[in-house]
Amino acid sequence: MQADLDLIIIGAGCAGLSLGVQLAKMGEGAPKTLLLEQRKVYENDRTWCFWGQQGNTHSDLANHQWTKLLVQSEKKKIALECSFAPYQMLASQIFYDSAHQAIGLNSLIELRMDAALLNEPEFHQGWWQFETSFGLLRAKSVVDTRPKVLSAVRGAKLWQSFFGYEIECEQAIFDPTTATLMDFYKANSEFVGFNYVLPQSEKRALIEFTVFAKRPYIQDDLVSRLDESVARYLDGKNFTILRKEFGLIPMGLHTGNDIVNATRTHSTYVHAGLTAGAARPATGYAFQRIQEWAVQCANSFSKSGLPINHAKDSFLLRKMDDVFLNVIRNNPELGPGLFLDLFTKVDGRKLVRFLSDRGRLLDYLAIVKALPAAPFLKDVFSFSSNQ
Ligand SMILES: Cc1cc2nc3c(=O)[nH]c(=O)nc-3n(C[C@H](O)[C@H](O)[C@H](O)COP(=O)(O)OP(=O)(O)OC[C@H]3O[C@@H](n4cnc5c(N)ncnc54)[C@H](O)[C@@H]3O)c2cc1C
Missing domain, CATH: 3.50.50.60 (FAD/NAD(P)-binding domain)
Structure with missing residues (x-):
């Protein structure tokens, strides 16, 4: 022993x-x-x-x-300047x-x-x-x-599944000062899909295709959409895949x-x-x-002398996240519009504080105000939406 x-x-x-x-x-x-x-x-x-x-x-x-983040769809492009809290990669x-x-x-x-x-x-x-x-x-x-x-994972409201390539190309293509948080795939009733593009230099970037959906997606489910996205960003230019990254995150x-x-x-x-x-x-x-x-x-x-679990979020934050996840789960086709609304209507500092668990009451109010009332009220008053 x-x-x-x-x-x-x-x-x-x-x-x-x-x-x-x-x-x-x-x-x-x-x-x-x-x-x-x-x-x-x-x-x-x-x-x-x-x-x-x-x-x-x-x-x-x-x-x-x-220090600059983009959230975009085919029709809309929003830039968030965030030098007050740069988006960091480790x-x-x-x-x-x-x-x-x-x-x-x-x-x-x-x-x-x-x-x-x-x-x-x-x-x-x-x-x-x-x-x-x-x-x-x-x-x-x-x-x-x-x-x-x-x-064995019980209680996930939504699954975040993503697959990405870290690539290097021969020509300068990317802007290393700007990351794309969400470049939306067309709205549909199965999932909220988007590309996530993190350029580390003009020639090197991590490009991931992500979905939020009721069920987990495996690598094979995502590979063709990722390949399409990479081809679109690189516009036919040569590149090498340095590394692949797959993730599955239970949300809620x-x-x-x-x-x-x-x-x-x-x-x-x-x-x-x-x-x-x-x-x-x-x-x-x-x-x-x-x-x-x-x-x-x-x-x-x-x-x-005792270890502890992860702390619970405040009641208000849990409730807001819960309602948001329910709305996305039940209406994935609304997802791109909801995220675009948040990035368009909420002040950048408030939004970043909210997203990084440092939200204050006024930040929560700004988030609520930015989102369309109808689907959220429907969820709040629906007792069956979680079933
Ligand atoms: C690809 C990917 C990218 C992510 N990106 C982000 C991000 O950008 N930002 C963010 O905030 N979060 C991100 N996450 C979410 C989260 O931060 C990571 O998943 C994080 O690694 C979770 O830490 P963990 O310790 O729970 O799991 P892990 O880091 O996976 O560690 C679990 C460890 O347990 C070991 N293990 C398993 N079974 C056994 C066993 N029987 N005996 C001994 N050891 C065992 C494994 O080998 C592993 O080392 C990402 C997740 C993934 C998968």
């Missing part, structure tokens, strides 16, 4: 490593922690974007940022390397790669017991960040243990990460929310 641990973190991706970094900062006061990660190596498998604002964690690691490899370095500075925190759990942890006489590919372990607390398989999940495993509700065992309610329901943004949780979870550990 390996020495007893205070904490085991299962999964060392964004959530697991972020918590590891915050625990490492506690120095000698850190809990004796093991991060168990099944990967053998870390690859640059995703790109995290967020609005760079005061109080953010890891904004300093961002490898590119934009390549996952940079984050993984930085987190490993920070964790490596504290001998109380160990990261074990290529590590498999051979059974589900069991609680016995005050300890969580684990059988792993490298022996038996026990720990007082567990933070489980393993993404749930799709069939509640936080807490109840959503993932009703049988394991114990104050010493918490679920965290994307499928445990980390993402903002209406947008799917999760990176900065995970950072905030990691700081709070480390604080809680230092005060009470």
